[in-house]
Amino acid sequence: MDQKLVARCRRGEIPAFEELYARHSSRLYSVAYRITGSAADAEDLLQEIFLQVYRRLDSYRGEAALGTWLHRLAVNACLDHVRSKQGRRQQATDYLEDLEHLEPVAPGSWRPWPDARAPERAVAQLPPSYRQAFLLHDVEGLEHHEVSDMLGIAVGTSKSLVHKARLRLRTLLRGRTGPPAPRPATLAPVAAAGLHGER
Numbered sequence: 001m002d003q004k005l006v007a008r009c010r011r012g013e014i015p016a017f018e019e020l021y022a023r024h025s026s027r028l029y030s031v032a033y034r035i036t037g038s039a040a041d042a043e044d045l046l047q048e049i050f051l052q053v054y055r056r057l058d059s060y061r062g063e064a065a066l067g068t069w070l071h072r073l074a075v076n077a078c079l080d081h082v083r084s085k086q087g088r089r090q091q092a093t094d095y096l097e098d099l100e101h102l103e104p105v106a107p108g109s110w111r112p113w114p115d116a117r118a119p120e121r122a123v124a125q126l127p128p129s130y131r132q133a134f135l136l137h138d139v140e141g142l143e144h145h146e147v148s149d150m151l152g153i154a155v156g157t158s159k160s161l162v163h164k165a166r167l168r169l170r171t172l173l174r175g176r177t178g179p180p181a182p183r184p185a186t187l188a189p190v191a192a193a194g195l196h197g198e199r
Helices: 004-010 015-037 040-061 066-082 085-101 117-125 128-140 142-152 155-173 190-194
Strands: none
Touching: 004 015, 004 040, 004 066, 015 066, 015 117, 015 128, 040 066, 066 128, 066 142, 117 128, 117 155, 128 142, 128 155, 128 190, 142 155
């Protein structure tokens, strides 16, 4: 199924690419939103991700599932974004500000949360440096040395950020979670329109 869809996309069939977008855009938007913490950045990145997909489909060989290939591409695009000069400057500012307000959490204070979306909202409130390390390690399953390579930080820094992210999440999940994450805008027509003349 994936190979047939990819073959149709490679032949330049716009309906095939729209089908690809419909199947995977929601998940890739969620990846972008979780990593950046910004709905506007996530929407912009979603467009960029699908333009990269269109340009790189020839490199997809089918060794992994298409969804896995798309997910990795999306994570890399998001990390490229946060590694930009502006992203680095904002990360440093947020990280220093957060250190001043980090609240201690008593051992054993974690308890189940009835709202299934509370963890997602809490993660969205983490400072960028915490959120990126936490998502890559605890959600995406990368080892600390891989997080270190992807974010350009020391392994010890990765471990520290993940630990502090977990502490902050426990604090947030005690009742100070924010509004739900916004839903992705309908971007398929824009994505498809951007494909004409691209190759």
